[in-house]
Amino acid sequence: AFADLDLRRTARRGYPEAVYCSGKTPAQVAAIAAAVGQRPDVITLFTRAGAEHADAVRAALPDAHHDPDAALLAWPPALPPPAGGTVLVVAAGTSDLPVAREALLTARYLGREADLIVDVGVAGLHRILGHLPALRAAQAIVVAAGMDGALPSVVAGLVTAPVIAVPTSVGYGAAFNGLAPLLAMLNACAPGVAVVNIDNGYGAGHLAAQITAPR
Amino acid sequence: AFADLDLRRTARRGYPEAVYCSGKTPAQVAAIAAAVGQRPDVITLFTRAGAEHADAVRAALPDAHHDPDAALLAWPPALPPPAGGTVLVVAAGTSDLPVAREALLTARYLGREADLIVDVGVAGLHRILGHLPALRAAQAIVVAAGMDGALPSVVAGLVTAPVIAVPTSVGYGAAFNGLAPLLAMLNACAPGVAVVNIDNGYGAGHLAAQITAPR
Amino acid sequence: AFADLDLRRTARRGYPEAVYCSGKTPAQVAAIAAAVGQRPDVITLFTRAGAEHADAVRAALPDAHHDPDAALLAWPPALPPPAGGTVLVVAAGTSDLPVAREALLTARYLGREADLIVDVGVAGLHRILGHLPALRAAQAIVVAAGMDGALPSVVAGLVTAPVIAVPTSVGYGAAFNGLAPLLAMLNACAPGVAVVNIDNGYGAGHLAAQITAPR
Amino acid sequence: AFADLDLRRTARRGYPEAVYCSGKTPAQVAAIAAAVGQRPDVITLFTRAGAEHADAVRAALPDAHHDPDAALLAWPPALPPPAGGTVLVVAAGTSDLPVAREALLTARYLGREADLIVDVGVAGLHRILGHLPALRAAQAIVVAAGMDGALPSVVAGLVTAPVIAVPTSVGYGAAFNGLAPLLAMLNACAPGVAVVNIDNGYGAGHLAAQITAPR
Amino acid sequence: AFADLDLRRTARRGYPEAVYCSGKTPAQVAAIAAAVGQRPDVITLFTRAGAEHADAVRAALPDAHHDPDAALLAWPPALPPPAGGTVLVVAAGTSDLPVAREALLTARYLGREADLIVDVGVAGLHRILGHLPALRAAQAIVVAAGMDGALPSVVAGLVTAPVIAVPTSVGYGAAFNGLAPLLAMLNACAPGVAVVNIDNGYGAGHLAAQITAPR
Amino acid sequence: AFADLDLRRTARRGYPEAVYCSGKTPAQVAAIAAAVGQRPDVITLFTRAGAEHADAVRAALPDAHHDPDAALLAWPPALPPPAGGTVLVVAAGTSDLPVAREALLTARYLGREADLIVDVGVAGLHRILGHLPALRAAQAIVVAAGMDGALPSVVAGLVTAPVIAVPTSVGYGAAFNGLAPLLAMLNACAPGVAVVNIDNGYGAGHLAAQITAPR
């Protein structure tokens, strides 16, 4: 009686519920995983899953897909066939990779074709400019960046598609655990930037999947 | 030499530049409006235009459309024929109306069909529930709310389309000029919520237009 | 001489003192527990008790009731016979359970009948709406929620009784350890929301017991 | 179409809606007042009404009761006969009076007997201690205080009834427009303190009326 | 060459330097302690000394006085004969004891007679009122309090001597590691409150010693 | 009935109450001034008095002393004969003068000899060093500074007497209305710095008078 899985969510919203593991005990996650095992017709994601959470999921669902970098599990493990527009995920630096991968996998498990570009921060502008064709080919672009959070402004100024900006907690001092890039992204001088919570790769991937949904 | 209008923006991004008036002198806005008058082929928006800014625009562009509530002017004044998906703008309370109208007009001038629903905050839940059909018919929903910023979470949990949440500076005390709804929206417990800056109706309308663009 | 238990509190206020363990050494808690053992006529709560604190209490008071999830001990262990109105405790998500249980047990040890509902966040509105009869039957409702803190506004808009909102530190990033739901709750657009400190289940349960006291 | 009065609120919640004037134009308030005039069966409060708002209300409802100090109007103007428990409103200093009066009038128009004590801050402790009988006779106590926000802790430690603490924006410098007393009240060392938004006398009076409602 | 002890401080200011250990390596503290051993004519305090720092000091100065609760060492260990006025240190709760003891010992090693009263927070006002004679007999009063930080205001309103308020990091949630009592103390409604940094018992004891210095 | 003057304060604390004007209406201040006129035996200060407040005081107390720079009035107007130690007030810059004068006059009206030094900020260190004899002759030093708030640390490192640091709201941008110097002063690297609220010249002068009181 500690959880009331929103199983009607797929019917109501078109996307399945995800289980946010980080505040739950492994025992609670295990019980939820067992319930999930009764519903192979919907794909369930387990997000922010530490090692113990992952063990609990795989005890109940041994064939679950597990991406430790993204702290994410998915069951059933097979990706759905991609439909709709394509999603491009961009990580400003190597340290933003875990968040970017969470977005990438979420978009793919929600049914989109999705690609990843890494380490193209604005300190070396030629790097992002070298990817202009890929940027302009995507129907939605997720940009994960910490520190100054400048990359989404630059990208949004170059493309037609919406940019989903994910501030990350990468950095130190006056980055204040992601506050600096969060504020920068909210104040992006180029319009067309949608902001989600700090480190929220899941939310970014979900939004990207909605924006690129087949019509 | 105080402005370098980004006239290539429509070619590059598909959407024209907007002139942010609030930090400019009326004389600067007047000069920009004169330059804009040379380019009737693109629609230019003047945002956050106070009374003196509006006078400066209309001196140069007498037939500009002016919506004082939204503090917005547009020239040429005619709306483009709508294309793409439909946008629904929702204002939690009456006081959120100026921001909501800015979003509404921006979406319309960027080529979308757009509608408005007002005063449907969660304190009386039957009000928003009474609009479920309209909510589910839209391809993108803008929700403007101040105070607790609870409405976007509720709406996002009911629909398939992305929700663009605009925190407003409506409220007092611990609303801290929009900080409270901004944080609430960034932490929306329902996925599918894209956040823009406090009171940024222009950015919300722009994003909504991009999301619903014809493919 | 490191503590001066407010033993007159029950006489003065009608409710006994509680011992806040988290800043105390186990040795200090042990000494207090020994003193408490001289007063079986009043029920004493030990709150925010870690494992070592709990061991210290049970060394002196072996039959103390211990709820590790709520980090709470009570002695004497028997619940008083319930009197006054009924209290309903609502947890928005599974992760809010420890705080909700602290409120539940506090209300019960202070002499109220109290019940618990879990995982009814606004992302799936049908869940809380499915509990309307229980919500309307209670004389005081405690709502524990993290992230966007939207649930208390929704509940308060549906009932006559006061809602006691407890923001929790559940969430990450711009939740800022409970700041986001705290601000949301202070700005609840429905009147009738009383806010207590982040994660303060004890304070919420205490207030609920006072509000529902027999007259 | 800029407002959707929650007229079912009295039926649903037992208390009528209040019109929050401060974000509305006088014309909007005038239109709402006209609609209110059709419903003499429910008492409507207009809160945070400046001089122009008040004029707009009285143009439509000439006999409305107006308290300029509390920035509040009520129509119909007659107080309902008091029922339920009694409410005591306490203002720490003279400058807290507007907020305290808003609470006082709200409680009275919602059907309670309510009294007011002013200028009894903790800097001269004998002042509040001189009112102990009145404090102990009330079923709910509203305490409005700015600066250090210390009074609610002191009062709550002396009484059985719940204390509703209203931080005010009285003070300067590190009072940060009410943040200092808000934080102090949320951390009251005495349990039994319910906090509402800074300067929210309306919310405090509403909560007090709910807590003291006839059972 | 990593430290330049301010050995002239006693001559210049009348009080010796203290060594702030927390940012130093044990090896650095050991070297400083060795240098201190050359100057038995001045008393040196080592503040915020963890277990390893304490070991380092005692290796060089085996007879140093060590108070682990206060995280403080002193060498030479003998207290100077007290002179000047008397200092009273008051801790609101048991958890404030480490900070209070740091103040107490600092005042004593700087040459004052000093006493300590613990667990007299405003939640049970009779406790502090029971110490009025001692409060009125002191020439300077240090008050350490966390949570709401209300005690210094109450004490200052009762006495003639200056009150030195030390906010502590005791508490959780919206106490924000001592920010809440810090702001409350800066806004004390009674004049005569001098504030020092959060948890700065050393600074409070130093100020108290200066204020009560023999004239 | 809007004020309860703490007339027993002089008896209890040795210093009279001051009337904080800024949150009061001129009518309220006028009524208080009339009451004050009945008690020529105690000196009453009116602080933070704007032009209308000053007019109200002087209507009732025509011979009141008025210092518009310090926004302060005193009645009866004659300074008491100085007793106790001497107070030195130091203003880092010209813009800190209003706060410094408020401290100066408060100390004088509370019975101390007090002097003022202006425009000796650390940007030109020779200026403060040129006043070393005066600094070392005072029994208490008030230092008012905005911007970086560096002066109190420098002064405290040079003298034996306690330094009372008053952060001022002088500056702009990241001075955040006095937050920057407030934090700097709380973290003064020299011990012996007592901090009061931003712009609180009254509190600084009061503390200085207490510290230098005749023994």
Added chain:
Amino acid sequence: AFADLDLRRTARRGYPEAVYCSGKTPAQVAAIAAAVGQRPDVITLFTRAGAEHADAVRAALPDAHHDPDAALLAWPPALPPPAGGTVLVVAAGTSDLPVAREALLTARYLGREADLIVDVGVAGLHRILGHLPALRAAQAIVVAAGMDGALPSVVAGLVTAPVIAVPTSVGYGAAFNGLAPLLAMLNACAPGVAVVNIDNGYGAGHLAAQITAPR
């Protein structure tokens, strides 16, 4: 006696003192201007001078140079002959112009050759890229930007010279009066960015002059 001009500054530091007008009365500025008139051998700048301050300066120094946009006056009015390296000042948007001009004029009056580029924000990247030769020719670059503060990172990544970043208060909502660009600039992902206070064009121009000083 309200000011102690640091006239030795030119001798000591190589650069004259500037008079910060904003916290001073016009009468104080007038007296300082009169004193300045005795020293035609050093150039004095009056910064943040409103209309009344400017009138006061020109009454004493009729031939002073006045730039109302930059709120700056200089006397004697003639620019010194330029020496050392060249300074380039870049304004991201038109609204950043006042701050940029303050930097430009300060650098020039301190003896540097300095140029200005306006409206080259990253939303249209081709604009700043079109100025690469000028950027690479400068020995120091000042970049003034509000909103997301992204431009300094981009510029620093393209050049060898140091970049002095000036956050401006241009923007609204979560720009928090310049906090957003300030944090972004402190976290610039390209090294070589020196940050000054929000809107501090004077400080930026001064630093640029020092960096490019003749060796």
Added chain:
Amino acid sequence: AFADLDLRRTARRGYPEAVYCSGKTPAQVAAIAAAVGQRPDVITLFTRAGAEHADAVRAALPDAHHDPDAALLAWPPALPPPAGGTVLVVAAGTSDLPVAREALLTARYLGREADLIVDVGVAGLHRILGHLPALRAAQAIVVAAGMDGALPSVVAGLVTAPVIAVPTSVGYGAAFNGLAPLLAMLNACAPGVAVVNIDNGYGAGHLAAQITAPR
């Protein structure tokens, strides 16, 4: 494909890229170190390298220079021959040493002559004044300070060269992990202070090297 080293940076900017280790896995750092080993013609710095990062670097580049205090590695290990002006690094206290050493080594590996002075905080002003000749001989001065951050203001007021201020996270309580000195430095009352991020010794050393570059 997790990193895209900006190897063109030396050509473009004149200074090589540095590898920020703290957000990277040891495996990622190892792979980058292997790539770096192919380019002995440029010096690469590895900053914020913990023990595991250092091991990873030295496995690939056994002769790399490693300074554990500064958490920095450099390869090739030989310092380039110094050119340009000289850099002086000043640490206010012993605890600021790690940050100061990071600045020192960065400046040296970027080709400058650089020296270090430690423990000269303003609490004992004679210490910094005793180094005046060295301060006036440097072409750029880095000042690292925590707590009140007062030292850069004092130093800047004494010299001609630019001062690069690095706030450190040294301190506790209201130092807020470096926020206090950061704000103080941004508001330095002496012009000529360039601020970098909290604890950013690397950025400070880089800026110092740029400012003192051979012309």
